[in-house]
């Protein structure tokens with residue numbers, strides 16, 4: 001049976017944090033967990049003066065993961081000064097969103113360009129595209145940030161193998177996480193795991209503003225924003241408050257998805273955000289056993305739509321088991337199998353964006 005990230009996290013949850021008393025996953029000390037072909041890697045991030053107390057925990061964690069059938073386990077302990085908890089986002093019971101920014105779109109300090117990754121409909125692979133594109137741009141040497149603003153289903157922590165709560169040295173600014181060369185912040189890291197968060201409009205806007213302006217992004221060539229599906233408050237707030245340089249719209253080839261994608265494109269047009277191009281995801285299914293290709297959701301619909309709108313079709317990404325497995329394992333296909341044809345689809349988009357000065 002394939003070892004999954006969830007199975008590893010469940011096993012690690014049986015271990016108690018000797019300092020805080022919680023289990024080590026809830027305590028937020030398990031970071032950068034990746035599971036790849038049975039090989040498990042993670043970091044235990046602990047306060048320097050408590051490092052000794054965690055020695056047995058690391059040994060127990062390695063043993064617990066080995067017992068699950070992992071082919072290899074690497075648990076590295078790093079000592080960091082105790083982080084202050086990050087400022088509370090609205091989802092954790094805070095009732096006053098920060099004062100909205102006044103005025104029109106602003107530049108995020110240090111960030112050269114912002115590109116929104118959008119879709120009309122959920123589940124079409126927008127987050128998969130965002131994480132792979134971010135890793136592909138980083139592999140080309142670009143300084144890349146990824147802001148996971150998908151409030152309804154933040155998936156970037158899982159896809160990029162990032163766990164734990166981001167630190168805030170001064171209680172105001174938030175330090176982003178980093179993996180595979182990508183600086184990342186997700187609304188999912190600010191709320192408690194498993195906690196159902198009911199976001200209301202003003203909360204959403206406040207949270208998005210905080211993540212744009214209070215996160216120390218550092219100097220970035222490009223910040224990708226993984227938006228929630230549809231055309232709602234988050235999309236509007238992003239375009240009103242930050243200078244968005246372009247949008248990429250992801251769609252599957254079916255008519256229903258395309259219909260929704262069109263609404264998204266209209267919204268960006270109204271907000272004067274240029275459409276950099278469309279991506280057809282789950283374009284062709286390639287059987288992982290025999291390599292046979294078939295068009296489960298149809299094929300070519302997005303190309304036709306792009307031609308109609310006069311915008312580029314950036315890629316046709318196949319539906320392939322490896323793409324899902326890689327994302328579920330916490331290392332996108334661009335990182336875990338960089339030379340596969342599936343990864344090449346994403347790497348080509350990254351190279352094209354760089355060549356055109358978009359990233």
Ligand SMILES: Nc1ncnc2c1ncn2[C@@H]1O[C@H](COP(=O)(O)OP(=O)(O)OP(=O)(O)O)[C@@H](O)[C@H]1O
Pocket residue numbers: 119121122123124125126127128129150153155228229281282317318319320321322323324325327328
């Ligand atoms: N090209 C692909 N081949 C195989 N699986 C894919 C592909 N693209 C996405 N998936 C899988 O489909 C599921 C949905 O993808 P993803 O979470 O990226 O969609 P989304 O559009 O961001 O969804 P939502 O907006 O609802 O969060 C995931 O399990 C992902 O691994």
